[in-house]
Amino acid sequence: MNKTTKSGISRRSFLKTGAAAAGLAxxxxxxxxxxxxxxQNPITLRQFGTGVxxxxxxxxxxxxxxxxxxxxxxxxxxxxxxxxxxxxxxxDIADIEYWIAKKVFPSGVMQPMDVSRIKYYDxxxxxFIDGKLKPDSVIAQGTAPHTVGFVxxxxxxxFAKEPTKWMTLIPTIYNADTLGIRPDLVGRDITSxxxxxxxxxxxxxxxxxxxxxxxxxxxxIMEAMGNIxxxxxxxxxxxxxxxxxxxxxxxxxDGQFRAFWKSFDESVNLMASGEVVIQSMWSPAVAAVRSxxxxxxxxxxxEGYRAWGGGLGLARHLTGAKLDAAYEYINWxxxxxxxxxxxxxxxxxxxxxxAKQHMSADEWGYWxxxxxxxxxxxxxxxxxxxxxxxxxxxxxFEERMGKVACWNSVMDEDRYMVxxxxxxxxx
Numbered sequence: 001m002n003k004t005t006k007s008g009i010s011r012r013s014f015l016k017t018g019a020a021a022a023g024l025a026x027x028x029x030x031x032x033x034x035x036x037x038x039x040q041n042p043i044t045l046r047q048f049g050t051g052v053x054x055x056x057x058x059x060x061x062x063x064x065x066x067x068x069x070x071x072x073x074x075x076x077x078x079x080x081x082x083x084x085x086x087x088x089x090x091x092d093i094a095d096i097e098y099w100i101a102k103k104v105f106p107s108g109v110m111q112p113m114d115v116s117r118i119k120y121y122d123x124x125x126x127x128f129i130d131g132k133l134k135p136d137s138v139i140a141q142g143t144a145p146h147t148v149g150f151v152x153x154x155x156x157x158x159f160a161k162e163p164t165k166w167m168t169l170i171p172t173i174y175n176a177d178t179l180g181i182r183p184d185l186v187g188r189d190i191t192s193x194x195x196x197x198x199x200x201x202x203x204x205x206x207x208x209x210x211x212x213x214x215x216x217x218x219x220x221i222m223e224a225m226g227n228i229x230x231x232x233x234x235x236x237x238x239x240x241x242x243x244x245x246x247x248x249x250x251x252x253x254d255g256q257f258r259a260f261w262k263s264f265d266e267s268v269n270l271m272a273s274g275e276v277v278i279q280s281m282w283s284p285a286v287a288a289v290r291s292x293x294x295x296x297x298x299x300x301x302x303e304g305y306r307a308w309g310g311g312l313g314l315a316r317h318l319t320g321a322k323l324d325a326a327y328e329y330i331n332w333x334x335x336x337x338x339x340x341x342x343x344x345x346x347x348x349x350x351x352x353x354x355a356k357q358h359m360s361a362d363e364w365g366y367w368x369x370x371x372x373x374x375x376x377x378x379x380x381x382x383x384x385x386x387x388x389x390x391x392x393x394x395x396x397f398e399e400r401m402g403k404v405a406c407w408n409s410v411m412d413e414d415r416y417m418v419x420x421x422x423x424x425x426x427x
Contacts, residue, residue, distance in 0.1 A: 040067075043325040048073040049080055049095025051264055052282070052347070053173050053310060057380065058338055066332055068325055076262055077210045085109055093326060094313040098145040099212055101168050101313065102410040105148065106157045110313045112166035114154075117327050120334040123351040128171040128309065129163050133401050142216065142234025142407035145171060145309045169311030170330050171350035173342050176305035176400040180267070180281025184295045185274060193217075193303050194224035196278050202255055206270055206279035209260035211421040213408050216306045217280050218244050220405065224303050234409035238416055245420040249427045260425055264288075271296055283346030286393070291383050298346075298393040304405035305394075311350070343367045344380045348397060370396030 047054065051074040059070040073091075075083060081100045083090065088109035096104065104110060115121050126132055131139040131146040149168055150160040159168070181190050186201070196205050208214050219233040222244055230240055251257070258276050261267045268288045270276040281298065289296035312330050314323070332338075339349025340358035344367065349355040356364055365371035370392055377386040394400045411417055 041321065042067070042069065043322060044069040044071055045092045045322070045326060045329060046071045046073075046090070047093040047095055047312075048075060048083060048091045050074065050077055050097070050310070052284070053095055053342070055341070057341065061337060062329060062332065065337075066325075066328060068329055070329070077213065088315055089317060092315050092318055092322060093329070094315065095172070095310065096169070096313060097308055097310045097408060098148055098169065099143045099308070099408045099410045101311075102143050102148045102159075103414075104313075105151070105159070105168050108157050109316055110168070111316045111318065112151045112154055112156070112168055113170060113314060113327075113330070115165045115167055117331075118167070118170060118334070119331040120351050120354060123334065123353045124171060125348075125350055125352060127174070127401065128311075128350060133398065137402065140307065140404040140406050141230075141232050142307075142409035144407050145169075145174075145311075169313045170334070171309055171311040172333055172338070173311075173347050174307065174309035174350065174401075175283055175347050176307050176394070176404055177280070177282060178301055178305050178394070179299050180271060180279055180286050180289075181297050181299050182271060182274065182277045182295060183297050185277040190278065190299050191302055192224045193220040193301050195301075196221060197225065197251060197256060199256075201278050203258050204275070204277045205257050206259040206261060206267070206276045207257060208267070208280040209262050209425055211418045212410060212414070213306075213308070214260075214280070215241075215244065215417055215421060216406055216408055218248055220303060220306055222247060224301075233406045235411045236413065236417065238413055241411075241413060241417050241420055245424050248424045252424065252427055287346055287379065287385055291379065291385060300394040300400075300403075304403040305400065306406055306408065307401070307404040308408040309350075341380045344378070348401070352397070366390070366392055368397045370399060 045068060047070055054072040054074040059072055062068055062070050077097060077100065080096055081103050084094050084096060084104040085107045094110060128145050128149055131144045148159050150164045151166045151168060152160050152164055154166060179196060207217055216233060219230060222228045223230065227247060228240060228243055230236060259270055261270060264282060264285050267279065267281055267285045270279065271289045272292055272294050283298055286296050286298045312333065314326055318326055334351040334354060336354035336358045339351055339355025342349050343355050343359065362374045366373045366377050373386055373388050373390045375388050376384045379385045
């Protein structure tokens with residue numbers, strides 16, 4: 001379903017044209033397998049998770065296509081981990097990151113999913129099944145999604161070493177993260193994670209303040225500077241944690257950092273205002289700065305990327321019609337429309353093949369294949385993100401996801417790490 005939206009279209013009319021196109025596709029038999037039963041038996045699913053994927057447009061499209069109402073609540077990562085465990089009756093679907101699953105699943109508040117009920121299981125990118133993008137790929141350090149992606153049985157609380165028929169989360173969204181820069185203000189080439197510590201950027205650098213993620217950025221910086229060679233960045237010893245945090249505290253006291261952000265919007269504002277010229281960043285935040293007409297680059301670095309992945313998980317209490325509706329929703333999520341939407345934001349879909357069917361050849365070329373854009377590249381809301389000729393920062397999907405150095409992680413010494421991280425933020 002190749003569909004481009006002209007710039008200047010309002011979000012509402014964009015959604016309507018999307019609905020019309022979906023209606024045409026449904027009429028042509030292109031979309032099958034989503035019954036209309038939910039329209040007759042109204043079902044509401046309560047979903048919570050981080051802001052990156054709890055998007056109103058997805059809820060609206062789900063309602064149109066399935067008749068299922070999604071009540072979405074967006075939180076930050078730490079609040080999501082806490083809520084998943086401490087308020088299991090407050091949600092039906094947990095839209096969480098894989099490192100969060102490592103904290104949540106052993107508590108027994110979620111039920112694994114029967115792979116035989118996942119219609120597009122065979123379309124899921126192998127990264128989430130065996131950890132490898134290609135058969136010869138090296139598995140990155142940290143909490144790689146496949147290591148917490150499966151359990152042995154429906155009542156199991158420990159993770160399986162190999163793929164099984166019971167999945168903890170159905171993967172939906174992931175990305176390779178790097179530093180964002182203001183190329184017009186940094187004044188030189190940025191090539192390494194170590195560059196964030198350049199005295200030239202004193203008071204103009206920022207790092208994100210979510211301990212499990214921030215510590216990985218700090219580790220990338222430390223290794224790039226030659227300060228430490230970690231046995232496993234994703235599972236540091238206490239000594240490694242101390243060395244890392246002590247260094248970060250000193251850099252903070254020396255005035256290197258302007259800010260420590262927790263939300264997407266904070267990172268956008270810091271960069272757009274020019275208060276910060278180099279910082280931890282997320283891909284759509286870079287796009288948001290660019291959409292204001294301000295130069296911003298997601299800078300590939302020689303040491304590689306820090307990756308993260310998220311997925312949809314089911315609350316333990318789901319049964320009967322609600323459980324059926326949840327599976328239906330997950331199958332719809334992987335069927336292509338949402339994947340294309342996420343790809344257009346600069347993330348990646350877990351089922352690339354189905355997403356491709358909902359993107360124009362030019363969009364797919366730009367976002368996934370690393371090709372120069374033939375025409376203007378639009379955001380999901382119909383705003384111009386890139387002009388013809390632009391090439392995506394970091395290149396193709398395989399180039400980017402093939403250069404992942406570590407995944408966001410939960411360490412054995414997690415509690416100690418969080419305590420030390422909080423000392424750094426308070427210092």
